[in-house]
Amino acid sequence: MDVSPLVWTLTVLGILGLLAFDYFFHVRRAHVPTLREAAIWSSLYVGIALLFGVGTLVLGGTAMGSEYFAGYITEKALSVDNLFVFLIIMTSFRVPREDQQKVLLVGIVFSLIARTGFILLGSALINTFSWVFYLFGLALLITAGNMFKPQTEESHSAQNVVVRISRRLFRTTDHYDGDKLFTVQDGRRVMTPMLLVMVAIGGTDLMFALDSIPAIFGLTQNVYIVFTATAFSLLGLRQLYFLLDGLLDRLIYLSYGLAVILGFIGVKLVLHALHENNVPFINNGEHVEVGEIGTGLSLAVILVVLVITVFASLFSTRGRTQTAMANARRDATAYLDSEYTRDPDERERIFKRLVESRDHIVALGPKAKQIVKNEPELLELCRLAAASHERAMADGQHPVASFHDGGPSPLDSSKYPRPPSSLDGSGSQT
Template structure:
């Protein structure tokens, strides 16, 4: 296997995959059947606690990787985790726009995100295996992926704070033409019966758009993660544990976009960096320690700059979803 970092191939046994998938499945079941068994509004305190819990779980799995595969593999896992978590922030804000557009009450939003994350697992697994296979077969694809990431980063730096508008989405327009739907919610149901006909509720339309947004963001984030590791197991694990906590993170920061005005700049710089790193890895290798340092410094710096120099939000009231 062609490697993006100076390391040896890992020996991944079948039980490693069963352990990872079993753990993820168990955590999802606990989340949906115990923690969020009944629909309720997720308050900031609850979201903060859940966010910390998911981060701790992700770090504990990283500690297990260090024990099982060594510190270098753990460094790649942490690098992939940080990249996925940071690049997913924009996805969180897109979710906020979608829920606001469809007027989905807060107590029903978690259920939509649960199924959205479940679908994201399947798509990311396919994207990662395909990406690694392409890199293994065509070494030149490192340069192609790297230039694409750098270009995306530059576009992000130039575009400013453009907001996603669901009303202009061709996918949503096609959905409304193809699938009979209603504008009326029926609790957490994706389908309901109106005039003896089975129709989709707005929650299904939101779910479709959530999955679409994940596909779009995965086009950037998966190659970015593959810039720090070429092991499918490490790449998928870092992606999975990062996106597991996105639901809690959404309820914590969705209404705070205006407070992090320099975050977009930070994400653009990170994409340019990992793109340049990927191109450079065609000839030489950058250490995982350097990659982690750059990502952490840029991400922390963009948040600190937003707090220190960002203009105050136009509306201090907490948005209602």
């Protein structure tokens, strides 16, 4: 089905309108979104994407509709996996909670622009050189192999090349000035970390596009479907980030599931390349009689793999422990950071989650030493956060007096003494 220029124009205007609405009605005013707010708007954007898919199915036919849903689900799953890296970047740069929405929206807009460029380039290459399918398939197979390697927070770095160059070429400050990209320090105009974190996320988005665009071209070569599936998978990603906050680390098998999906699409691309072959040194430039994988089967495989990996992650003891470990470390660090948020309710929320995470780790007993890395340092961070919370409660700075109806703090350091190999008060290793 050919898509008319009018449909293209209306689609692009609709997507731009949703981005503008997102900015002016949600992101422009810095605030910490509640779980309810994130759930409502995330559901709305997913609903819009599904309705668009139904419309494509009705107006464009079964094949076109199936290609859209296969592409959308794959791109959405890849986007969720990318949120884990965004979380690491914003934690590394200590982005204030109120301003994280703007950073994410800028990253989404940059990603949409970059991926549109990659889509147009990929389409031009495919229409000109059929052997490009070999390259796309090989790239996905290599990516799938790399995703089977264990990945932790330490395996990602927010300090990418662009950020390091920016720090060398320009004067930067270590502190934020609201959501400003530049500020004045000692009479000189300098960059704030806000601009650097946007550069880091933008640079990371470019790397993500190198994986996601070949993946969706492996499911469909219809440029309209590739563009809309990619765009709708990115819309609502900001709300999804806050909705899944605290659960991202629990999806410990998601990367393995995505590796299987990307490997499957890589094989699909290679089979298609063999079928369309005109490379002289392969079968003398003639096409190879091989079976091809249909869109319906692709959609079924994608759904089954995602369901299995998500449920396996959610019911995994190791997944729950890894979530508790990551949440405890991030929440304690954020609670001790005076610049993390100005919202007392947000501080109370992360402290309550810190209590739950710490209790889970302590309840493991000796098992924690096998699963949790740097357990003494982690418990020391909890102790320091507890002391800070008790001082704030004594000064009347928190809206919630206590979690035990007037009793002692759940992280009272007298209950959990300082571990022998922990951090001292100055933050240095003992």
